[in-house]
Amino acid sequence: MPETTEESELHNGHQPQAEPEPESKAESQPESKTEPGPENKPEEALKLEPVVTGADPNTKEEDKESSIQSNDAATPSSTDQNARPQLRKDEGNRTFTMRELLTEFKSDEEEVGSPYSRESTQRQSNQNSAAMELVSSVTGADEEGQSRQRVLVYAAKRYAAALEKNPEDYDALYNWALVLQESADNVSPDSTSPSKDDLLEEACKKYDDATRLCPTLHDAFYNWAIAISDRAKMRGRTKEAEELWEQATKNYEKAVQLNWNSPQALNNWGLALQELSAIVSAREKQKIVKTAISKFREAIRLQFDFHRAIYNLGTVLYALAEDSVQTGTTNPKEMSSNELYSQSAIYIAAAHALKPNYSVYSSALKLVHSMLPLPHLKDGYLTAPPFGNTFPPHSDWKRTEFFLNQEALQQVIKVEQKQVSRSLSGRIVDAGNTDKKAIRVDIPDIISVSASADLTLPPGAGLCINTTSGQVFLVADSWESLDGWLDALRLVYTIYARGKIDVLAGIIAT
Numbered sequence: 001m002p003e004t005t006e007e008s009e010l011h012n013g014h015q016p017q018a019e020p021e022p023e024s025k026a027e028s029q030p031e032s033k034t035e036p037g038p039e040n041k042p043e044e045a046l047k048l049e050p051v052v053t054g055a056d057p058n059t060k061e062e063d064k065e066s067s068i069q070s071n072d073a074a075t076p077s078s079t080d081q082n083a084r085p086q087l088r089k090d091e092g093n094r095t096f097t098m099r100e101l102l103t104e105f106k107s108d109e110e111e112v113g114s115p116y117s118r119e120s121t122q123r124q125s126n127q128n129s130a131a132m133e134l135v136s137s138v139t140g141a142d143e144e145g146q147s148r149q150r151v152l153v154y155a156a157k158r159y160a161a162a163l164e165k166n167p168e169d170y171d172a173l174y175n176w177a178l179v180l181q182e183s184a185d186n187v188s189p190d191s192t193s194p195s196k197d198d199l200l201e202e203a204c205k206k207y208d209d210a211t212r213l214c215p216t217l218h219d220a221f222y223n224w225a226i227a228i229s230d231r232a233k234m235r236g237r238t239k240e241a242e243e244l245w246e247q248a249t250k251n252y253e254k255a256v257q258l259n260w261n262s263p264q265a266l267n268n269w270g271l272a273l274q275e276l277s278a279i280v281s282a283r284e285k286q287k288i289v290k291t292a293i294s295k296f297r298e299a300i301r302l303q304f305d306f307h308r309a310i311y312n313l314g315t316v317l318y319a320l321a322e323d324s325v326q327t328g329t330t331n332p333k334e335m336s337s338n339e340l341y342s343q344s345a346i347y348i349a350a351a352h353a354l355k356p357n358y359s360v361y362s363s364a365l366k367l368v369h370s371m372l373p374l375p376h377l378k379d380g381y382l383t384a385p386p387f388g389n390t391f392p393p394h395s396d397w398k399r400t401e402f403f404l405n406q407e408a409l410q411q412v413i414k415v416e417q418k419q420v421s422r423s424l425s426g427r428i429v430d431a432g433n434t435d436k437k438a439i440r441v442d443i444p445d446i447i448s449v450s451a452s453a454d455l456t457l458p459p460g461a462g463l464c465i466n467t468t469s470g471q472v473f474l475v476a477d478s479w480e481s482l483d484g485w486l487d488a489l490r491l492v493y494t495i496y497a498r499g500k501i502d503v504l505a506g507i508i509a510t
Contacts, residue, residue, distance in 0.1 A: 006494065017449075019323045028252070029097065038058040041200070044138055057257065059268055061076060072374045079129075084388075128160040128445065131156070131180065131206070132156055132158075132160055132196060134183070135156045135179060135183050136179070137194045149183065152183050152186070152344065153181050155175070155179050156179045156180075160176070161292060163176070169209075170210045170213035171210075172495045173210035173213070174206070174220050177203045177220070177227075178203075180200070180206060181495075182261070183199050184199035184200045184230070195378070197231055197452065200231050202232065204227050204231075205225045207220050208224070216258055217258075218259040219255075221251045221252075222251070222259075222265050222268075223389055224251050225249075225251035225255065225268065225272070225424060226246040227250075228245075228247050229268070229271075229275075237279050240340075242276065245276040246276060248323045249276060252266075252268055253269065261302060263302040263306050265310060266298045266299035267295070267312060268315075270292040270295035270296040270299065270316070271292075273288050273291055273295065274316055277292065281328075291321070292316055293313065296310075297487065299492075304490050305354055305487075307351045307354040311347065311351035311361060313346035314344045314368075315344070315348075317340050317341075318368065320343065321337045321344060324336075324340065334480070335480060341368070341485055342371050342372065344368060344371070346372070346377060346378055346484075346488055347362045347491075348361065348365055348368050348461075349507050350431070350491040351367075351494075352365045353425075353507060354496045356503050364460065373403070373508075374485075375405070376404060377488065378404040378485070378488045379403040379404070379486070379509050380401070380402065381400065381401055381465070381477060382399070382400065383400075383458055383460060383474065384397065384399075384400055384402075384411060385397050385473070387438065388437070390471070390472075390473060391473075397475070400413070404488055405505075406443070406495075406496070406501050407442065408442045410440050411440065413438040419441045423437055429492065439474075440465075441467060443493055443496050443501075444463060446489065447466040449463070449466070450464050450486070451463065451464070451479075451486065452464035452473060454473065458475050460475035460476060460477065461476040461477070461478055462475055462476075463485060463486070475505055492504065
């Protein structure tokens with residue numbers, strides 16, 4: 001199945017959460033790999049690798065460069081920190097003696113000097129020299145890379161100078177970590193000195209120092225997690241990789257705690273958990289995978305058109321279905337493997353509808369297309385009230401079949417076959433009721449969908465669909481089933497709102 005696409009650009013304090021249209025560098029990496037064709041076995045193709053949303057997942061390379069430079073202005077200099085107090089009113093026009101002027105000049109020199117001990121500044125200077133040597137050793141793979149590296153070296157020198165004056169300047173530490181991390185991306189594939197891992201390790205040290213000095217620096221935790229993830233990927237399925245993935249998940253968690261409104265951080269957190277689940281024991285795996293699913297869902301609910309998280313959720317559900325088939329385990333309280341496959345196909349179809357030109361999504365869709373309940377996107381059972389009666393007695397609610405396509409959520413009413421009998425007088429009597437109306441919610445009429453805790457509903461997981469014509473209440477069989485319906489409705493509406501409904505119609509019509 002498709003490889004999960006990755007974003008690994010860096011948050012630099014400039015609206016890190018927005019996800020612009022241009023494709024990111026990270027995404028291009030997975031696409032450059034050999035993509036599985038429809039003839040490949042699903043098990044092989046559907047080993048999903050994370051679609052990482054690195055720092056600012058969709059920021060272009062040029063944006064990253066300007067971001068690093070722009071942070072220089074924000075880095076406080078020692079003269080700013082030691083600004084002289086203003087003169088009192090009576091001193092404004094006073095004439096100073098030569099002795100006073102010399103004393104004032106000497107005092108200025110002392111203030112500009114570093115307030116830190118010679119030992120601490122020497123230690124900082126040694127650390128700066130080691131990091132500076134690493135950055136200066138990177139040559140770049142091509143002319144563009146070489147030009148970019150010259151900019152990064154220049155930036156590194158400025159941060160080194162700032163840190164020698166003030167070893168506790170966490171802004172300089174954070175920005176220098178970014179320089180090291182971007183230099184790692186600039187290392188030639190055949191380079192051994194410096195290695196990408198050496199640069200990433202040094203970047204992690206800078207992030208560690210920066211967050212010790214400023215524990216609320218959420219972008220630092222986020223980018224630090226990306227650097228750790230990159231180091232973990234180099235180590236395959238080893239114990240060392242497991243420890244690094246665990247550390248990455250903790251840093252993503254910290255980043256989300258400090259900045260909850262970050263779909264990129266949630267998506268990457270889910271990816272790190274997904275990678276970790278492939279290394280840990282079978283006993284731990286299922287719990288970690290379920291946590292990953294919850295993170296992808298949280299990311300999508302913050303940004304309904306976040307196609308990377310949508311796609312990643314599809315891949316992790318597919319992997320869960322594969323595990324269920326291979327182990328042969330079934331839990332009546334959980335979704336069956338067929339349901340998981342179908343759910344997986346819904347998310348991958350939605351990602352493709354939002355980004356039809358992404359080859360990774362197209363390849364994935366070919367593999368899972370037959371798992372959709374065609375000609376619908378989703379079908380299943382919901383408990384519904386009689387048509388036209390929103391809150392009837394619980395005994396009148398019936399569990400009936402529904403389907404969702406690009407046009408509407410539609411109730412399926414199976415009319416009983418017409419029973420005809422002949423009376424004693426020879427007159428034909430209709431014994432069946434054929435005048436049944438079905439619930440239908442047109443996609444353009446939807447205002448919002450949400451879980452409902454209305455106490456008047458029958459037992460179960462309540463669903464409220466707010467439409468231009470009023471509210472429609474339904475009840476899902478379980479909270480897990482409700483999540484599937486909520487996501488599907490939101491995704492179809494989002495695809496409609498983005499003007500891509502024809503793409504979705506083409507998917508489920510073929």
